[in-house]
Amino acid sequence: MNSTLSIPRFVLARLRDGAVVLFLVVLTIFVLAFVVGNPVEYYAPPDATQEEIDRLNRILGFDRPFHVQFADYFGGLVRGDFGDSLFQRRPAIHPILEALPATILLSLTGIAVAGLWGAVTGVIAGVRPGSIFDRVANFLSVSMVSVPNFWLGLLLIVIFAVQLRALPTSGFFDPKGLILPTLTLGLVHGGRIFLIVRSVTFEETTKPYVMVAESKGLPFSYVVGRHILRNAGVTIATTVGWEYVRMMGGTAFAIEFVFAWPGVGNLMIDSANRQDFPVLQAGVILTGVFVIVANIVVDLGSKVVDRRLQPA
């Protein structure tokens, strides 16, 4: 559909779609928060009179009709105001900005391990299909994506922290505390990257140009490095990009919880437990913005690098 568009028009079309999607996200999360409950009942002391509850409702603006509240909230969003946290009485964006560096640090180390591990093993397995290495790596990777990621984290804690006493289970300020959560993310996402890279590389080896290159008498390792990797490279890079989006879109949150990592995921879980809707809404919307923009960037990147791309 977009394949015939020039790059500026492609970006425009994607931005327009992205804006619609973002509006739907904002609307959905606002409706959900509106429908599921009134946080005032949670924040008011148990012996509060009806009068006091009404007053709290009025102060927080929860007594207004839905469309007024939504218009107010949306108007704020446009100006970059996500409302105030109910729990901390300060802009909802502040606790998120404070937690963000920890999440970014963990996700970057996680994707680095996952990308390196998945891409290297994937290429090796893809050019040697059916080999022992291929079979073992394949089985391990499918296993990694078949177990719950938080369970894998707990397993690593049992092995390295409880049994071997080699590594700490948590701790943001000790660099060693980063090892286990990174390893968990690396194994899970590395498994997914492996599966895609392997199949892309394998498909590349079946193409006629490989046969031509080999029939010229070029050594296979040269063909892999010179031809196959160059052609599979874009897809491999895109795959790693998608995987990062996926990680930031939610998978890393459960891992943060397991390792008590002071990132956005833990903040969100805490906010849900204390019904701090503005923080939760801000988190969901910002994650949505990230996913939408990242999707456009990844698509655009692969379009710019490889102008032949013709999406089916």
Place this chain on the structure above:
Amino acid sequence: MSSISTTSSRQGVVLPAARSGRRHGRWALSFWVGLLVVFLLVGVTGDLAAPYEPFEQAPLDRLSAPMTTTERGLHVFGTDPLGRDLLSSIIFGTRLTLLIGLVATVIGAVIGTLIGTAAGYYGGWVDRIGMRLAEAQTAMPMFLVAILLLSVLGPSIINLIVVLPALIWPTFARIIRAETMRLRSTPFIEAAQALGCSGATIMFRHLIPNLAGRIGVLVVVSVGHVMLAEAGLSFLGVGVQPPEITWGLLISLGRPYLAVAWWLTIIPGVFLGLVVLSINMIGRYHERHLGAAG
């Protein structure tokens, strides 16, 4: 499609099929199907298959390691802080674990298939709305939304079955839409249109039956995904609540004892992993062969 075809490129020779490889694949397939059938049977028979009453407490035998023999007998997987037999709890929890995964997947599959076929067949604004909804759903961190919903509405099995399908319907919608668009221009659909069939007739009598194989594979793959999500929500304490038991909940209940009784956390996860692994292995096998056939 994108996965393995049965040609050997290394020597540049196209073999009909790497024969030994395919036979190996078939043996492996029987193994994973067999494993899954065993779990299904355990799910159906439930506590009848358990060596002990799952809720029978024995405080004196608490936190026994796996393979400990107590006065009551052998505890293959050890016991929990109340002396309950872990193997019995796992067997008892099989039914609900599988049931939630299946029911939620089927609901998500139905929603996604309907939206996907309609979007692909009608195109235009139906397509645009359907696809934007799917994208919005994908862009939302559903895990957070599920936590919000379940923490306020209260954790219950019904709420889980409402929330979990949201995780998978966009995948169904996207893939089924693409397949529908491919089929829409084929002669048999054009013939049906020429005969005056309504859109609904074409969707339900012609398009969906033709996509059944593809939908089937997607369902198989999604069950694993949904089961992992259920485990995640139960792990965070917003899913299934005691006295109901799922494997995800068992992992969560065992977590505080991680340092003294690893088996409470690790063993239920191994079972969950085995079920999802066999589902994924079966799914990959079918994907390969549907891909080769289609």
